[in-house]
Amino acid sequence: MSHPSWSIEEATRVLTPLKNVQGPVLIALQAVQERFGYVHEEAVTLIAETFNVSRADVHGVLTYYHDLRTSPAPTRCIQICVAEACQSVGSRELVAAVEKKLGKKIDETYADVEIKSAYCFGNCALGPAAMVDGELVGRASVEKVTA
Amino acid sequence: MSTIIYVPNDSAAISIGADQVAARIAQEAVKRSLDVTIIRNGTRGALWLETLVEVVTPQGRVAYGPVQPEDVSSLFDADFLNAGAHPLALGATDDIEWFKEQDRVTYKRVGIIDPLSLKDYESHGGLIGLRKAVTLSGAEIVSEVTASGLRGRGGAGFPAGIKWKTVLDAQADQKYVCCNADEGDSGTFADRILIEADPFTLIEGMAIAAVAVGATQGFVYLRSEYPTAIKRLRDAIEIAQSAGVLGSSILGSKHVFNLEVRVGAGSYVCGEETAMLESLEGKRGVIRSKPPLPAIAGLFGKPTIINNVLTLASVPAIIADGAAAYAARGTGRSLGTQVFQLAGNIARGGIIETAFGITLETLVNTFGGGTLSGKPIRAIQIGGPLGAYFNTSHLGVSMDYESLAAAGGMLGHGGVVLFDDSVDLAQQAKFAMEFCALESCGKCTPCRLGSTRGAETIEKIISGVDVPANKLLLLDLCEVMTDGSLCAMGGLTPLPVKSAMNNFPEDFTGGAKK
Numbered sequence: 001m002s003h004p005s006w007s008i009e010e011a012t013r014v015l016t017p018l019k020n021v022q023g024p025v026l027i028a029l030q031a032v033q034e035r036f037g038y039v040h041e042e043a044v045t046l047i048a049e050t051f052n053v054s055r056a057d058v059h060g061v062l063t064y065y066h067d068l069r070t071s072p073a074p075t076r077c078i079q080i081c082v083a084e085a086c087q088s089v090g091s092r093e094l095v096a097a098v099e100k101k102l103g104k105k106i107d108e109t110y111a112d113v114e115i116k117s118a119y120c121f122g123n124c125a126l127g128p129a130a131m132v133d134g135e136l137v138g139r140a141s142v143e144k145v146t147a
Numbered sequence: 148m149s150t151i152i153y154v155p156n157d158s159a160a161i162s163i164g165a166d167q168v169a170a171r172i173a174q175e176a177v178k179r180s181l182d183v184t185i186i187r188n189g190t191r192g193a194l195w196l197e198t199l200v201e202v203v204t205p206q207g208r209v210a211y212g213p214v215q216p217e218d219v220s221s222l223f224d225a226d227f228l229n230a231g232a233h234p235l236a237l238g239a240t241d242d243i244e245w246f247k248e249q250d251r252v253t254y255k256r257v258g259i260i261d262p263l264s265l266k267d268y269e270s271h272g273g274l275i276g277l278r279k280a281v282t283l284s285g286a287e288i289v290s291e292v293t294a295s296g297l298r299g300r301g302g303a304g305f306p307a308g309i310k311w312k313t314v315l316d317a318q319a320d321q322k323y324v325c326c327n328a329d330e331g332d333s334g335t336f337a338d339r340i341l342i343e344a345d346p347f348t349l350i351e352g353m354a355i356a357a358v359a360v361g362a363t364q365g366f367v368y369l370r371s372e373y374p375t376a377i378k379r380l381r382d383a384i385e386i387a388q389s390a391g392v393l394g395s396s397i398l399g400s401k402h403v404f405n406l407e408v409r410v411g412a413g414s415y416v417c418g419e420e421t422a423m424l425e426s427l428e429g430k431r432g433v434i435r436s437k438p439p440l441p442a443i444a445g446l447f448g449k450p451t452i453i454n455n456v457l458t459l460a461s462v463p464a465i466i467a468d469g470a471a472a473y474a475a476r477g478t479g480r481s482l483g484t485q486v487f488q489l490a491g492n493i494a495r496g497g498i499i500e501t502a503f504g505i506t507l508e509t510l511v512n513t514f515g516g517g518t519l520s521g522k523p524i525r526a527i528q529i530g531g532p533l534g535a536y537f538n539t540s541h542l543g544v545s546m547d548y549e550s551l552a553a554a555g556g557m558l559g560h561g562g563v564v565l566f567d568d569s570v571d572l573a574q575q576a577k578f579a580m581e582f583c584a585l586e587s588c589g590k591c592t593p594c595r596l597g598s599t600r601g602a603e604t605i606e607k608i609i610s611g612v613d614v615p616a617n618k619l620l621l622l623d624l625c626e627v628m629t630d631g632s633l634c635a636m637g638g639l640t641p642l643p644v645k646s647a648m649n650n651f652p653e654d655f656t657g658g659a660k661k
Binding site: 021022023024025026027028029030057060061064065066067068081083084085086087088089118119120121122123124125126127129131134136137138139 | 158159161162163194195197330331332333334335336338339340371372373374375409410411412413414415426427428429430431432433447488489490491492493496497519520528532562564565566567570575578582586
């Protein structure tokens, strides 16, 4: 997953088609993140000006949602479901094993590989569930998610 | 003649190799100069049999599963294209006990058809309801839905017909239909499977709702954790638009209805209907105080129907076959069918659609086959993260709204999560509080602060600090959260906590264990 580096011009191009969307702030932030992998701080002002809302409103939405991030995306993202159905088939142990193998802590920011806790991918009959760079993994194991 | 082979494109099936199975079948057929057509259907719901490969034979569809990519060449060797014998052979799909004992109404096409073939959809009973609805008045549609006894499948169980009537009677220049597809409860996946396997049913249900109340715009709020469902529903909406099922003239009638998918951003509380409205408006997903009800002042302040995926997807069959046929199923005030989801540490997990009133025992043992680990069942959580933990003395409970409430739990979205005897219920109770702390929108104090204090207090109990006093404190805190929270997030978090304490007191003794 490679993303272009942040540029106001490119961000403006991303936002232009959203001009007539009702309630645009979240969609605008998602579009920026999809393009660049994260929401650069300059995007807050740009979205505020583009849609005529306050910067506080944009900042509020940006900091509310777990999906939105303000630091560049890692080269690899391993999300592991840590909710009840996956707990029942060992997701706590899976997280500990992946942390150990990669030498990283869950939910901390790294430039290369991040391990993120997630709460349900709807794969609860084939847990533990994980998502590696957007690909859902069923019956996840250390080997499968770090392959 | 080309042999038709079905290989699911459901994301759960793909997560354990369905794409590789499909690719191997295609390669192997070329290698052996055999003429096959692979259709990617949705899952039939027996996730324990995935990847479930079906071959169309003169005797009907025959099944093989669970198929791993490396099994494919031996399937060809066994002449599976002509229903040949193989260790993975399951016989005629419809004769598999697990399917035969179900009563598929809302899910009748799930896994049977190509999800994005409108032709397939129509040849399996699709659009009959909508064709009928455009000839009826709004009041007639609403009274049919009311008579069916359909209640909200998202968890609250509010009668759909009453909600629809409120929106119908409201006067406004604009009304909306919003589908809540923010299926965030752990242990639930029925919405995802329906959208991936039979998206036109949801579209048809929403169109009928729009026709009924005079709404012209609809939104589906779909969670970002479901990328396959998002893509499939968007593709289906496009197909429905160009076929005139949606758009400026629904099936050639005067009714207008446009539909858009909006994607969530990882917030659990956005499954609460007013937080969902805020999020649809592009704002922070902070819940609204009620009143006003969304049916009066909902999305952008306009009258809005908000229903769960399964509620809306049940409507086409109700209109097509009549309210009486639907209401003939079920028990007491829980009428029709429920799509139960068997999840967690379970041998045979997946979707069970059946009339309300089945026992928990039948679900988890007869269908589910007990735990995956083979160890004894110790706990069963019903209804997602806000649902109660039951012990095995509750296996006789009837699975309907009233019986579960009487047993101290709730049905929620119909998720049933099994735990074997390695589970520690004090840890589960602590997780319930931690999850609430993480996902609370922060608007009301009992939920925002109570959840953090709750997790701390349970940690003290686990560590054996002043256990009796801390248990009392925890119960008192639970009461404050139950009575003082604005929505179900804070209001129901005490349910898993208190049920764990009541049903598994031996886990709350602080070190002096069992």
